[in-house]
Amino acid sequence: MNTIPEKYIEGLKKAYLENNGREQWEYFENVIHGADFAVIDQLKQIYPDVPEALVDLLKYVDGTYWRKYGDAEITFFFLGSDLYEYPYYLLSAQQMIENKHMAAENYSDYIAREYEEVEIDDKITNNTKDIKWLHFSDCMNNGGTSQLFIDFSPSETGEKGQVVRFLHDPDEFKVIASSFDQYLQKVIDQGYNFINVDLMA
Numbered sequence: 001m002n003t004i005p006e007k008y009i010e011g012l013k014k015a016y017l018e019n020n021g022r023e024q025w026e027y028f029e030n031v032i033h034g035a036d037f038a039v040i041d042q043l044k045q046i047y048p049d050v051p052e053a054l055v056d057l058l059k060y061v062d063g064t065y066w067r068k069y070g071d072a073e074i075t076f077f078f079l080g081s082d083l084y085e086y087p088y089y090l091l092s093a094q095q096m097i098e099n100k101h102m103a104a105e106n107y108s109d110y111i112a113r114e115y116e117e118v119e120i121d122d123k124i125t126n127n128t129k130d131i132k133w134l135h136f137s138d139c140m141n142n143g144g145t146s147q148l149f150i151d152f153s154p155s156e157t158g159e160k161g162q163v164v165r166f167l168h169d170p171d172e173f174k175v176i177a178s179s180f181d182q183y184l185q186k187v188i189d190q191g192y193n194f195i196n197v198d199l200m201a
Helices: 004-018 022-031 037-046 052-060 093-098 102-111 180-189
Strands: 067-069 072-074 088-090 133-139 146-151 162-167 172-177
Touching (some): 004 022, 004 052, 004 180, 022 072, 037 093, 052 180, 102 133, 102 172, 172 180
Antiparallel strands (some): 088 133, 146 162, 162 172
């Protein structure tokens, strides 16, 4: 039986080919390569509990947002969420490392529940000192509207490794899967409905 990343990639390819995206997929598949092992090791040192499924995806493609691969450059919709209208990019392993403090720096006030109008899932901690989130994906407008994180510091009602989706305007933090594997399976089950070849043209 295929592992979840293999199943995800096979399904993603099929979805592109069935949605008039053959040209985009073939270009993507021909130019990409995986992350350097040294960078993956560094990511694992920062996040010892990083899911193997995410590591496997990074071994396949090291980022899809204006990402240079030799002389080629790609912007490619690779992930989705519960927000059907927003395709997402996979960040590179190096970007994930560089963004290790993003949640604490940008969202501490929200996580501390300082704004009543901001909806925050009770599975997310309110202890800003212990925030340990891995930022792995931005939505199609470079994350200005939505970002995805793996949360290694949940509340007592949450689960370590749960996937958190941030949405801007209206601001909201929601747990959309209890694990990264479950997150990928949900995107598979939704039929990769984020694929919109016209947006990539």
